[in-house]
Amino acid sequence: MAEAEGGIGPSHWTNAAFVAPYMLILLGMLFMPLCLGIWLAFQDYDMLGGWSGGVGIENFQNLLDDRIFRGTVRNTLKFVLMTTPAFVALGLFLALALNNTLRRSALLRAIFFGSSVLSVTIVTLVWRLVYLPDRGLLANALGLFGLPGVDLMTSQVWALPAIAIVTVWWIIGLPMTLFLAGLQQIPPELYEAAALDNAGRWRTLTGITLPSIRRTIVVVAVIEVILQFQLFGQALLITGGGPDNSTRPMVQFIYEAGFRDLQLGFAAAASQVLFALMLIAALAQFWAGRRKGV
Amino acid sequence: MLRRALLPLATLAAIAAAQGLTALPAQAQPKTEITFARFFGACEGDYGTSQDIAKARGECGVMTTLVNLFNATNKDNIVVKPQIIEWGPYYQQLNARIAAKDIPTIAVMHAAQLGDYTRYVEELDGVLKEAGIDAADFTPNARTAVTVGGKIYAMPWDTHSWLWHFNIGLFKKAGLVDSAGQPLVPKSVDEFMAHAKQMKEKTGKPYVIMATAGAGDFANGGRGYYSWLYDQSGSIFPAGYEKADFKTSESLAAFGVFEQLAKNDYITKGLDGSGGLGGFMNGIGAVYMTGTWRIDDFLAASTKPGGALSEGYTTRVFPNLFKNQAVWTDNHSWVLPKGGSTTPATRKAALTFLKFLWDHNFDWARGGGHLPSRQSLMADYAKLPLRQYVVDIPSFGKALPHEVRRQFGFQNMIGEEVANIVNAGKTAAQAADAAQERSVALLRGR
Numbered sequence: 001m002a003e004a005e006g007g008i009g010p011s012h013w014t015n016a017a018f019v020a021p022y023m024l025i026l027l028g029m030l031f032m033p034l035c036l037g038i039w040l041a042f043q044d045y046d047m048l049g050g051w052s053g054g055v056g057i058e059n060f061q062n063l064l065d066d067r068i069f070r071g072t073v074r075n076t077l078k079f080v081l082m083t084t085p086a087f088v089a090l091g092l093f094l095a096l097a098l099n100n101t102l103r104r105s106a107l108l109r110a111i112f113f114g115s116s117v118l119s120v121t122i123v124t125l126v127w128r129l130v131y132l133p134d135r136g137l138l139a140n141a142l143g144l145f146g147l148p149g150v151d152l153m154t155s156q157v158w159a160l161p162a163i164a165i166v167t168v169w170w171i172i173g174l175p176m177t178l179f180l181a182g183l184q185q186i187p188p189e190l191y192e193a194a195a196l197d198n199a200g201r202w203r204t205l206t207g208i209t210l211p212s213i214r215r216t217i218v219v220v221a222v223i224e225v226i227l228q229f230q231l232f233g234q235a236l237l238i239t240g241g242g243p244d245n246s247t248r249p250m251v252q253f254i255y256e257a258g259f260r261d262l263q264l265g266f267a268a269a270a271s272q273v274l275f276a277l278m279l280i281a282a283l284a285q286f287w288a289g290r291r292k293g294v
Numbered sequence: 295m296l297r298r299a300l301l302p303l304a305t306l307a308a309i310a311a312a313q314g315l316t317a318l319p320a321q322a323q324p325k326t327e328i329t330f331a332r333f334f335g336a337c338e339g340d341y342g343t344s345q346d347i348a349k350a351r352g353e354c355g356v357m358t359t360l361v362n363l364f365n366a367t368n369k370d371n372i373v374v375k376p377q378i379i380e381w382g383p384y385y386q387q388l389n390a391r392i393a394a395k396d397i398p399t400i401a402v403m404h405a406a407q408l409g410d411y412t413r414y415v416e417e418l419d420g421v422l423k424e425a426g427i428d429a430a431d432f433t434p435n436a437r438t439a440v441t442v443g444g445k446i447y448a449m450p451w452d453t454h455s456w457l458w459h460f461n462i463g464l465f466k467k468a469g470l471v472d473s474a475g476q477p478l479v480p481k482s483v484d485e486f487m488a489h490a491k492q493m494k495e496k497t498g499k500p501y502v503i504m505a506t507a508g509a510g511d512f513a514n515g516g517r518g519y520y521s522w523l524y525d526q527s528g529s530i531f532p533a534g535y536e537k538a539d540f541k542t543s544e545s546l547a548a549f550g551v552f553e554q555l556a557k558n559d560y561i562t563k564g565l566d567g568s569g570g571l572g573g574f575m576n577g578i579g580a581v582y583m584t585g586t587w588r589i590d591d592f593l594a595a596s597t598k599p600g601g602a603l604s605e606g607y608t609t610r611v612f613p614n615l616f617k618n619q620a621v622w623t624d625n626h627s628w629v630l631p632k633g634g635s636t637t638p639a640t641r642k643a644a645l646t647f648l649k650f651l652w653d654h655n656f657d658w659a660r661g662g663g664h665l666p667s668r669q670s671l672m673a674d675y676a677k678l679p680l681r682q683y684v685v686d687i688p689s690f691g692k693a694l695p696h697e698v699r700r701q702f703g704f705q706n707m708i709g710e711e712v713a714n715i716v717n718a719g720k721t722a723a724q725a726a727d728a729a730q731e732r733s734v735a736l737l738r739g740r
Contacts, residue, residue, distance in 0.1 A: 132569055240713075
């Protein structure tokens with residue numbers, strides 16, 4: 001039996017049995033739906049009416065002409081740009097503040113992570129009560145200072161940032177935890193050396209901490225870009241995409257086109273556009289991270 | 295020795311066998327489970343085990359109690375397993391279930407949806423007869439609603455429609471009541487705006503409460519738009535069902551009513567469903583635009599001393615502000631999705647349960663607020679509190695014909711444009727333009 005070059009044991013086709021379950025699931029649950037989705041994007045397929053044949057790139061042309069869809073692309077990109085830096089900055093700030101062995105820090109870590117376990121339904125119910133015009137928590141809080149209530153949900157300018165705030169509040173726990181894990185990998189000797197050199201806090205942060213967790217920063221940014229491109233539940237439940245389409249994300253458009261309006265081919269084409277955007281954004285970040293020598 | 299030891303065992307076994315044989319007739323009916331997909335909410339906390347149908351209130355209370363009652367009293371050992379889904383995503387989930395072959399035995403369906411589903415639900419002409427349900431007793435409105443291409447595809451459960459619900463206390467304060475203390479209902483758009491102005495000046499509150507903020511609320515604007523469009527004998531399909539026209543004068547006028555309300559702050563803005571409901575109960579506005587299904591809830595609220603409705607509550611059909619009285623209607627109905635009954639036993643059980651529901655149609659109308667689907671119950675329905683004001687709806691209620699595809703898509707899209715007028719300051723013309731553009735996308739493809 002031939003020895004595998006550079007391997008740790010003899011090569012034999014039966015070894016494939018070890019990876020086969022994973023490969024089968026990967027092919028069946030990911031690769032095949034992906035291929036079917038791409039095929040579907042070029043068809044006229046009504047969920048209840050059935051298949052009416054191929055339509056070439058017509059679904060993509062219709063997407064380009066669709067004002068609502070163009071709006072959802074704009075909204076989604078804006079949302080990613082609002083939330084991803086917030087997740088990175090706030091997650092890092094919380095991790096730095098809570099990266100110690102104090103009991104209150106452990107409690108605060110649990111509290112900040114706690115909201116992540118709530119379902120989107122609960123989170124949006126709570127925040128609707130906060131944002132409710134006239135009688136919501138925000139309106140009451142402003143009223144205490146003699147300020148008039150603001151109706152964020154009917155403002156085309158503020159509705160999307162308001163959803164971004166909900167999202168950051170909801171799932172800040174994950175980036176915080178990833179940064180905590182990254183911070184705890186930094187050898188303590190580096191900090192001891194910096195202390196001996198009388199390095200200040202800022203110098204320590206910029207000279208030791210940030211360079212040491214640069215890889216984590218890229219991971220968090222890529223994860224958040226991928227996650228936030230998939231904005232759906234919060235927007236659907238808080239504003240339904242309004243006012244005047246100013247908060248409708250791409251996933252809601254896909255959901256409505258496919259499952260409400262039954263246009264599976266059209267929805268699949270929109271899904272491919274979303275997939276392409278996510279891929280480009282994630283690759284760009286990854287590439288930028290590598291250029292910096294990560 | 296062994297024989298002596300085995301004898302008692304054999305005796306015991308014989309007794310057990312005999313008992314088993316005698317006990318068999320009592321348990322002769324094997325259990326038959328059927329699934330029952332519905333919306334109408336979940337309320338196990340209040341009605342989890344209740345079988346007292348007379349005490350059930352609201353859609354959820356009546357529906358839950360009916361299933362409890364059937365499961366406890368049917369003699370065929372049938373167990374109905376409710377599958378309760380929020381109404382907003384109900385059809386999306388039903389579509390996914392049909393695609394995945396996870397099909398419920400019985401499912402609720404709005405008549406407006408039926409045209410899209412005829413390939414997937416059974417024709418019921420013969421089935422209803424087999425179940426002992428007399429289709430001749432359907433109201434004309436209900437019959438039209440469940441008939442597609444001359445065939446019946448569902449058992450109608452009700453007719454429901456769009457109403458104005460009045461806070462009489464605020465109407466009194468605004469001086470908008472007649473000599474009998476009943477609210478003055480406007481008969482034209484100008485009169486409506488004059489009343490709304492008077493309401494705002496005298497009470498400081500908006501005339502209209504309508505939920506417009508969430509995706510589940512968009513239907514509200516759609517129903518109001520349709521009602522005022524139908525009052526003008528208007529249609530969004532003046533030239534066939536494959537091309538909509540939102541720029542007709544009637545359509546612009548229907549959108550225009552909402553524009554006037556919004557521009558003058560005569561309507562609430564940014565409220566979701568619970569905010570609108572709670573707002574009406576707390577007196578933040580004078581008229582709540584919602585459906586027949588809320589009558590009982592508001593009647594109950596009006597009996598609470600000190601409540602915002604304690605000075606009186608009443609309801610009227612969505613008022614005719616134009617030429618002739620018409621109003622949006624839809625119907626809840628029960629369908630048998632193809633593939634949902636897997637055995638003759640489940641099919642028989644489904645028909646038995648349908649018949650049970652048919653026999654309790656009045657309970658649904660009483661507790662749920664809707665109009666019954668049975669003509670023979672109409673006279674008794676009219677005797678229920680406030681129902682004299684809505685009992686005539688089936689005679690002038692209108693719905694889109696089944697030939698119109700993607701009706702829920704239309705209702706949501708129109709409602710979203712109404713919400714854009716109310717919340718985002720769009721004009722009627724801008725909303726009509728947007729609806730026109732979006733209707734092309736909706737009707738695209740097969």
